[in-house]
Amino acid sequence: MQVQVEEISAVKRKVSVEVPAERVNAEIDKAFAGIQKKATLSGFRKGKAPLPMIKKLYRGAMQDEVMRRLYEQTLFTALDEHKLEPVDAPMIQDMPQVEEGTPFKYAALVEIMPQILLNEYKGLIVKKERYTANPEAVEAEIERMRENMAQLAPVDDGVVENGQTVSVDYSFKVAGHPEEDSSGQDTQVEVETGRLLPGLAEGLLGMRIGETKEIAVTLPEGHANAALAGQQGIFTVTLKEIKKKELPELNDEFAQQFGDFETLADMRVKLAEMREQQELERINTELKVRVIDALIAKNPLDVPDSMVRRQVEFMLENMKQRLQSQRLSLEMMGLDEESFKARYWAEATQKVKGGLLVMALVEKEAIAVADEDLEARYTKIAAGNEDMLGRIREFYAGQANARNSLLAELKEEKAIAFLLEQAQVSDVDAAELAQETAA
16 A cells, blocks of 8 residues: 655645555455345345346445445555544545556545644733723613613604604515515514614604605615615505603612612612623633733644634534524524634634644643642532532532543633733723724
């Protein structure tokens, strides 16, 4: 058997294999003999059909069996001999038909782990967002809470205004596209410019109860039927009812409806503390991403597409679950699976690179997890529940895979903490970071 290995990239090899004609002949004979034993042909007892007839009738079956057998017997032997460890199933290409008396040649593309040379990882220059209290954000959160508690009160006289909710009977048509026709009765619509189909809110504004009106709208770019994007549709609307929001009064009684708040002032303080905690967590999370980006910039490497593909599929499933919990879908966000993967491929690539470099750092700096590290994590998971703490200890003691996964997570966290301890971190305003990101 002859084997040639061609370097396509740092993480991809083309392995060309040639199997001698003698071995091919032997496998062909073996395959036909096995088929002959099992074949049942009219006029012959099972296993007694003439071999020439078997070869004529079952040549396709022989081809499949011999190619599979030769591939299994030779490719992984070739990989072992050349010390290649694929990170995903090899992709077979250039595989011809099996022919008697002819060498069998094929090629396979193999992705391998990159060689990681972790050279620069101390003294990384990283910027951290400076936390700034924002009282306006707290007030905006209180207003959102008021909006959620709002009651809808009928408006007996007057015209539709922005922010009101209306009840309508409607029909919708797109000229030349009857499949788009729809209608509804007593349909509730919150009138807010910028949120409905372009033109719809503007057309509803100023209508009176009992009035019927035709409103032209423009179908958006993300419309389900892409061919209709940008075209005009017509709503025929009859206004039946107008309702306006009545917000609850902003006082101590309002605050007491949201938990352990005795007064409105107490709620403002607690909300400010919660926002500060959330913002600091966000800032620290983004800082960790920046230090990993800095590590990648100092230690560039190629990564296999198969690893990136698995990462982006993992991200896709997480996105689907998050959207489902909010009763949303990819389609409602103007995406499908392929466009999601294309949009997030670069981010997934960065995650894979960062993961590999952090693993290399763990090994290089001999970062280990002590018993007290595990106990601290168990305590954090239990969140003060002593009964739960005991069950958590038992779970990880009895589940090797779960324990190993937790150990890997803790090692990664310690490695990133090490990077930040060794880094040159400077605090900057959020506006400066936003400007850099935009650039």
